Amino acid sequence: MAMSVTISAATDDDVEQILKLQYLCFQPEAERHGDYGIEPLVQTLDQLRAELDAGYVVVARLGAEVIGSVRATVEPDTTARISMLCVHPRMHRHGLGSRLLTRIEEHVRTERAATRYRLSTGHADEVGLRLYRRNGYTPVDTVASAGGRATLVTLEKEASATAFTTSA
Template sequence: MGSKVAHVNTSDSGPDISIDQLDDADAGALLTLQRAAFVSEAQIYGSADMPPLTQTLEQLRAELRENDAWGARAGGRLVGAIRFRVDGGTLLIGRISVAPDQQGEGIGRMLLESAEQRSGAAEAELFTGSLSEANIRLYESCGYAVSERVPDGDGTEQVFMRKLLRT
C-alpha cells in the first residue's frame, strides 16, 4: 500500500475512513468493488454491457500502471476508489466506485476532494451518463458544472462536467 493522504471519521457511529494510494496488489479488491458499485448503474441503463462491469483484471492492472488510484478503507475493507491522471493541467477523473452499502456516506466526495488536492491541476473534468442523476447531483454539489453533453448511441448522453480548481 502507498502513502496515506487522509484519515477521517465520516459519522459518529461509523468506522474511520483512510484514503491510501492503490497499486497492483489491490487490483483484485478494486475490481470486486468496481463491479459491486456499478450494478446499480447497469440497472438504471438496463444493460450490464458497460466497461466497469466488463473490464478484466488484466485490463484493470494496465489501467493502474497508467493512472493514479486511491482507495478509501474502513476497518481495512476497500469501500471506495477513484482513478485519475493529470493531462496538460487538467485533472481527468476516471471511475469513482463506492461500495453499495457505503453510498451516501460522503466517501465519493472525500475521494474527489483528495484527487483534486493531490493533483496540483488548474481544473478537473469528469463524465457520467445522463441517467445517473445521483452522480450528477453529487458532482454539482462538489462544484462541477455541465460543460458538454454528447449523445450516446442508446438515446442517452454522456454528461461532461468541469470544475475550476485554482486560478
C-alpha cells in the first residue's frame, strides 16, 4: 500500500529535517546566481527554531520524512510574509507546493487575521513564479538581493482572493 502525504504544523522535532530539505532545495537558486551565501543555505538550527517559535511553519510528510515546508509570520499591518517554500525535488509536479501554500494561507488568515499575503523569489525562478501566479499572486516589486547578485521579485495576493489553477 502506498503512503499518502500529510500536511500539518511543524514541531521542534522537524527542525533538522526542514533545514536539510531547505539546503537541498535552495542549491539550484544559489547556483543560478552564483551566491551560496543566501539565507536558506546559511541558516542555523537555532535560527530556524526561533522562526518556529515566532511564526507558523507547515510541513508535508511522507511517512516520517519531511518532504516539503513553508513558513509565515504576520506583520502588524496584517500582511503575512510567506517564505522558504520548498518541496523535495523527487516530489515536484505532484501539487505539494500549492497544497503547502494553501495550508499556510488558510492558517494565517483564520488564526492570525492576515488580510494580504506577500512573498519573494528570485527573478530566474521560473517554476516558483509560475506556481505563485497559478495561485493568484501578482508581482508588485523587484529589488536587488542583499548580496546584490540576484533580483528578487515580490508578489502579493489579498487574503480574500480565490486561488485559481491553470495548466502549466
